[in-house]
Amino acid sequence: MSAAVACTNLTKRFGDLVAVDAVDLAVVKGEVFGLLGPNGAGKSTTIRMIATLTRPDSGRVEVMGRDTAAEPMAARRLLGYVPQQLSAEAALSGRENVELFARLYDVPRRLRRARVDAVLEMMGLADAADRVTGTYSGGMIRRLELAQALVGEPSLLVLDEPTIGLDPMAREGLWQRVAELRRATALTVLITTHYMEEADEACDRVALMDHGRIVEVGRPADLKASLGTGATLDDVFRHHTGGSVEGGDLRDVVSVRRTAHRLG
Secondary structure (H helix, E strand, O other), X not given: OOEEEEEEXXXXXXXOEEEEEEEEEEEEOOOEEEEEOOOOXXXXXXXXXXXXXXXXOEEEEEEOOEEOOOOHHHHHOOXXXXXXXXXXXXXXEHHHHHHHHHHHOOOOHHHHHHHHHHHHHHOOOHHHOOOEXXXXXXXXXXXXXXXXXXXXXXXXXXXXXXOOOOOHHHHHHHHHHHHHHHHHOOOEEEEEOOOHHHHHHHOOXXXXXXXXXXXXXXXHHHHHHOOOOOOOHHHHHHHHHOOOOOOOOXXXXXXXXXXXXXXX
């Protein structure tokens, strides 16, 4: 099986803190892969290095065979990224937001209008495309950000806590869109989430991360079975990390609360 993402000995330090500690990780093409762990485990830093937004101190990342250090622009053209913090501009219309990302992803001018229309339709936003984004609900904003990430027709979709602050209906709607994308394309999806039920249902495989290291990798069903009948992915998480999904520092809490507030 060929890898959509391959991390080898990936390491990132912030001063004396080793945020990501010699991580080896492989995401198979076409799968939904979940990176799970408490706040401060190193998930978002790992995601940002994969997305070429942060340079590793050592180690290597390949996206669809492209070395992100040697060929960052080539790697960026192959991925779409939805960060934890909102990337949609409230003062612009939905269409204008997606058009902006089409330019950022260097979509040829002759193809832009059709691409923008297609992803807005795909995300169920065609009727609201010319409304100011500040009037959108939280679920609509997240779907708009998916449209932004998809307008460049990526091979890899990276979602960092995509459902923070969404109500259960909006969360379900977002995952339905992702499932539809997978059925229609060969898209590979890499996610982080604190919702274990989301990871259990959506992911083909998950990796558990704690204190900058990968501590376990496997299919959710296999990881649950390893703990015995009736075990949940929450039980697996606690078993391998020694704690709850919660954790981290004040900056983590402020970030999550700010995003949840902006999503309504």
